[in-house]
Amino acid sequence: xxxxxxxxxxxxxxxxxxxxxxxxxxxxxxxxxxxxxxxxxxxxxxxxxxxxxxxxxxxxxxxxxxxxxxxxxxxxxxxxxxxxxxxxxxxxxxxxxxxxxxxxxxxxxxxxxxxxxxxxxxxxxxxxxxxxxxxxxxxxxxxxxxxxxxxxxxxxxxxxxxxxxxxxxxxxxxxxxxxxxxxxxxxxxxxxxxxxxxxxxxxxxxxxxxxxxxxxxxxxxxxxxxxxxxxxxxxxxxxxxxxxxxxxxxxxxxxxxxxxxxxxxxxxxxxxxxxxxxxxxxxxxxxxxxxxxxxxxxxxxxxxxxxxxxxxxxxxxxxxxxxxxxxxxxxxxxxxxxxxxxxxxxxxxxxxxxxxxxxxxxxxxxxxxxxxxxxxxxxxxxxxxxxxxxxxxxxxxxxxxxxxxxxxxxxxxxxxxxxxxxxxxxxxxxxxxxxxxxxxxxxxxxxxxxxxxxxxxxxxxxxxxxxxxxxxxxxxxxxxxxxxxxxxxxxxxxxxxxxxxxxxxxxxxxxxxxxxxxxxxxxxxxxxx
Numbered sequence: 080x081x082x083x084x085x086x087x088x089x090x091x092x093x094x095x096x097x098x099x100x101x102x103x104x105x106x107x108x109x110x111x112x113x114x115x116x117x118x119x120x121x122x123x124x125x126x127x128x129x130x131x132x133x134x135x136x137x138x139x140x141x142x143x144x145x146x147x148x149x150x151x152x153x154x155x156x157x158x159x160x161x162x163x164x165x166x167x168x169x170x171x172x173x174x175x176x177x178x179x180x181x182x183x184x185x186x187x188x189x190x191x192x193x194x195x196x197x198x199x200x201x202x203x204x205x206x207x208x209x210x211x212x213x214x215x216x217x218x219x220x221x222x223x224x225x226x227x228x229x230x231x232x233x234x235x236x237x238x239x240x241x242x243x244x245x246x247x248x249x250x251x252x253x254x255x256x257x258x259x260x261x262x263x264x265x266x267x268x269x270x271x272x273x274x275x276x277x278x279x280x281x282x283x284x285x286x287x288x289x290x291x292x293x294x295x296x297x298x299x300x301x302x303x304x305x306x307x308x309x310x311x312x313x314x315x316x317x318x319x320x321x322x323x324x325x326x327x328x329x330x331x332x333x334x335x336x337x338x339x340x341x342x343x344x345x346x347x348x349x350x351x352x353x354x355x356x357x358x359x360x361x362x363x364x365x366x367x368x369x370x371x372x373x374x375x376x377x378x379x380x381x382x383x384x385x386x387x388x389x390x391x392x393x394x395x396x397x398x399x400x401x402x403x404x405x406x407x408x409x410x411x412x413x414x415x416x417x418x419x420x421x422x423x424x425x426x427x428x429x430x431x432x433x434x435x436x437x438x439x440x441x442x443x444x445x446x447x448x449x450x451x452x453x454x455x456x457x458x459x460x461x462x463x464x465x466x467x468x469x470x471x472x473x474x475x476x477x478x479x480x481x482x483x484x485x486x487x488x489x490x491x492x493x494x495x496x497x498x499x500x501x502x503x504x505x506x507x508x509x510x511x512x513x514x515x516x517x518x519x520x521x522x523x524x525x526x527x528x529x530x531x532x533x534x535x536x537x538x539x540x541x542x543x544x545x546x547x548x549x550x551x552x553x554x555x556x557x558x559x560x561x562x563x564x565x566x567x568x569x570x571x572x573x574x575x576x577x578x579x580x581x582x583x584x585x586x587x588x589x590x591x592x593x594x595x596x597x598x599x600x601x602x603x604x605x606x607x608x
Contacts, residue, residue, distance in 0.1 A: 084108045086527070087200050087210035089186050089465070091176075092120015093167065094216030094500035094516045097143065100174050101524040110210075111180040112202060118176070119167040120218050122160055126248070127241040127264055127452075128271035130160035131294070133353060133406040134511045137305045138323055140166070142313045143517060147173065149306055157294045157352075157406070181206075188466040189213050191495060196536045196608075198496065211536065212496045214523060215462060219501055219508045219582075222460030226259075226453050227574070230432035238449045241268060249448075251275040257436060257444060259429070260452035261287055266405045268452065270413045280420045280444055282429065282437070286395040288376050289405035293351035313514070320586030322510040325354040332359035332368035344375045356400050363400050363559045373399040383411040392423040401564040403508070459483050459503055459581070469494035484549045486540035486604055487594060488583060489519065495539035498523045503581040504552050506590050515587065522594055526602065535607040544604025555585040 086102055088095045091113035102109040115123045132139045136158035141147055151166060158166070171177055181202075188201040198213045200206075223242035225231070231238070239249060241264035256276045258265060261283040273279045305312065316324040332340055340359075347355045361368045377394045384390035393411060413419055422439060430438040436445040459479065467475035470493045478484070478493060485491055488505025489498055500519045501507035507515055530538050561584060583590055597603050 082197050082211050083208040084110050084210045086110075086212040086214055087112065087186075087189075087198065087208060088214045088216055090120060090216035090218060090221075091115070091118040091171075091180055091182070092123070092216060092218050092221075093141070093513060094218070094520065095120070096167070096170055096174075096176055097141065097517060097520045098214055098216055098500065098523065099176055099179055100143075101520050102527070103179075105524055105528050107527060109179060110208070111176075111216075112184050112186050113180060113182050114185040116182050117168070118171045118180070119164045120216075121220060122163040122167060124221070124243055125241065125264070126160055126244040126246060127239075127268045128249075129267040129408070130241075130244075130264070131155075131157050131267065131292075132163060133157065133263070133292075134323055134513075135352065136162075136297075137302070138312070138316060138511055139163075139513055141170065141513060141517065142309070145309070148309050152302070153297055155294055155296055157292050186465055188468075189497075190466075190468040190472075191470065191497075193470060196495070212498065212527060214498045214500065215465075215502070216500045217461035219512075220455045222455055222464060224454050224460070225451060228259075228429055228432050228437075230437075233434050234432050234436075234449055235434045236447050236449060238451065240451045240453070241265070242455060251448065253277050254448050255446040256280070256448045256450060257446040258282065258450045258452055259437075260454065261285065262452060262454050263287075263403060263405045264454070265452035266407045266410045268450075269419075270407075270409045272450070273413045273416055273419050276418065278418045278420070278446075280422060280446060281414075282422050282424050282439060283392065284424050284428070285397070285402075286393050286425075287402060287405055288373070288395045288399045289407040289410055290348065290353070290355045290376070291351045292406045292408050293349075294408055316511065316514060317591065318588055320510075320588065321353070322506070322514040322587040323353065325352075325357055327357040327360065329360040331361045331365065332371045333361070333365060335359065340371065341375070344372065348375075348379070352406055353404060356404060363561055366560065369398050369400070369560055380411055383415075385415050389414050389421050392421055397564050398560050401561055462499065462502070467494065467497065469497070483581060484545060486545040486548050487597065489522065490538075490540045490545075490605075492540050492542050492545045495537045498526075504548060504583055506583045506585075506587050509582045509584060510587050518587075518591060518594070522598075525598070529602060530607060533607060537608040538602070538605050541604055541606050548604075551585075552583050555583070559584055 085107040086109040088098050088109055088111045091111050095111050099109050099111050117123055135156055136153040185203045187203050190199045192199055198210045200208050200210060223240050251272055252275050254276055255278045256272060257280050259282045266289050312324050316322050343358050347358045356362055359368055362372050380394050381390045384393055414421055424439050427440050463476050473493055483503035485502050485504040488502040501515055
């Protein structure tokens with residue numbers, strides 16, 4: 080029987096766009112289905128005030144096309160959401176990607192037909208298509224988490240979620256606003272909302288570590304220098320655990336003399352950004368070293384925030400780097416404003432949402448608008464919203480009942496010809512996402528080509544290979560302090576979600592090497608039929 084497409088790709092973010100491009104290059108027929116009205120993925124949906132990338136723009140960009148690298152001009156050190164979305168649209172236009180994309184269409188079901196060795200795919204628009212392969216490119220942070228707070232539907236004013244912001248924007252001028260959450264999107268948006276709002280009340284469960292972005296317009300001389308040496312920079316980045324080209328100091332924090340140690344912390348602080356965690360080599364391996372870095376940042380809160388009680392509430396109590404480190408512009412200083420109030424709900428959750436606001440710690444708070452900065456059902460949320468059914472009609476949800484198990488974060492036993500871009504068990508969210516996406520897409524494209532070259536139609540991981548990889552992912556996560564706290568990395572923000580450290584923490588170089596070994600050994604760990 081004929082198949083509609085060699086591959087159906089779910090999602091038109093950076094993963095889906097590049098996957099389509101690579102499959103076309105190799106002569107495969109592919110089609111992208113996207114729930115939004117346009118390309119961009121994360122950067123299409125996340126339009127909250129102040130949304131920007133926390134990786135420097137010259138590095139948060141595709142590297143598959145030297146021409147694209149040279150022609151695109153980034154304007155700021157850390158690109159804003161509108162600029163990244165313009166970039167995504169430029170890529171879609173430049174490589175004529177939209178002709179193989181269907182927008183405003185969500186894949187609802189995908190069933191593997193064992194007799195025909197193909198996927199039967201259904202959409203919310205009643206489309207039914209067949210594909211030899213299905214490739215998910217839905218992103219790790221694309222399923223917004225709306226917490227089940229009692230009375231949420233009772234609030235009479237508008238409610239906004241940072242992960243699904245109105246495209247026309249929101250003007251908070253003259254409004255009183257309540258914000259629940261102090262993660263990355265809150266830390267980016269609160270300073271801007273505070274400038275507009277008549278009054279802003281922030282409800283904080285967990286104080287988060289944040290380092291200054293020191294964002295600025297890019298110096299043309301610097302851009303020229305980067306563009307002249309892009310291949311070298313990309314090559315260096317691939318040797319770094321996070322896939323970002325910054326200098327890693329391998330010394331131990333606890334073994335470095337105090338004056339020298341504080342100079343290093345301060346230099347990293349003054350430069351800004353995620354490189355702060357590379358101040359010393361053992362910040363995520365040694366409790367004492369971690370505490371030194373944490374104390375340095377905690378002291379900064381007290382330097383910035385004038386009210387001692389507010390400052391103390393904003394001081395993070397957990398391990399630095401255990402939750403995702405945030406990068407901010409003027410976040411702590413915002414709490415010096417007379418129109419901003421911080422309510423610490425770490426010891427008592429919000430009692431309920433009311434018609435006019437919410438009730439917390441026995442007190443009623445009233446506001447005109449409510450903002451939920453409550454993050455995402457990360458890594459697996461978007462995948463499990465699709466009814467995937469593999470061999471024997473088993474669902475992916477059933478398969479992952481005790482937490483996600485994958486081979487290389489790319490494939491799942493019992494789900495032939497299904498590939499995941501940056502799935503659980505791959506470095507993904509612990510790295511610069513663009514290089515990680517490209518590495519996955521290249522692996523998948525080469526894999527499909529190898530299957531075709533051998534005259535085969537089915538590829539799936541072998542159970543023992545998957546078990547070995549899951550064990551390895553667990554082993555390396557246990558070495559670091561990162562797996563020790565309640566974060567979205569382990570699904571702790573979603574009630575009932577199995578607690579498993581989902582991303583691969585072994586670093587991008589080790590992961591690339593593992594994938595290359597699999598290929599070199601004739602797709603070791605995979606069965607072809």
